[in-house]
Amino acid sequence: MKGNRRADTKPELALRSALHAQGLRFRKDFLLRTSAGSRVKADVVFTRARVAIFVDGCFWHGCPDHGNTPKANTAYWGPKLSRNKERDKRITNELQADGWSVIRIWEHVPLPRAIELIMKTKASKSAGGRGG
Ligand SMILES: [Zn+2]
Numbered sequence: 026m027k028g029n030r031r032a033d034t035k036p037e038l039a040l041r042s043a044l045h046a047q048g049l050r051f052r053k054d055f056l057l058r059t060s061a062g063s064r065v066k067a068d069v070v071f072t073r074a075r076v077a078i079f080v081d082g083c084f085w086h087g088c089p090d091h092g093n094t095p096k097a098n099t100a101y102w103g104p105k106l107s108r109n110k111e112r113d114k115r116i117t118n119e120l121q122a123d124g125w126s127v128i129r130i131w132e133h134v135p136l137p138r139a140i141e142l143i144m145k146t147k148a149s150k151s152a153g154g155r156g157g
Pocket of ligand 1: 083089131
């Protein structure tokens, strides 16, 4: 199946309402600044637990299952998409160096699995953290 499947599915919206349904409080589209000087907006952020969640589109972020570079215009898309991937990696590293837990969720990941992953990360963070 080819074609453009963007506009009508908004995985980050579905994720947020599912998290709300779990009774979780979080910030959305929250701007993070790393001490290395990068700025990035995370889709969901638990500021106290320092957990940042990014819902990554399969195409733009180069998911291993669906992230193929388009055959047309490879010279344009190839470098562009690999820059996205490099940036993702760099941001993740910088945030982790600042003490954040970073969760990147491909848009194709089923919602219940995404929620489970987030709950688990958040729980381990609160248990092992300094508290408060
Ligand atoms: Zn995918």
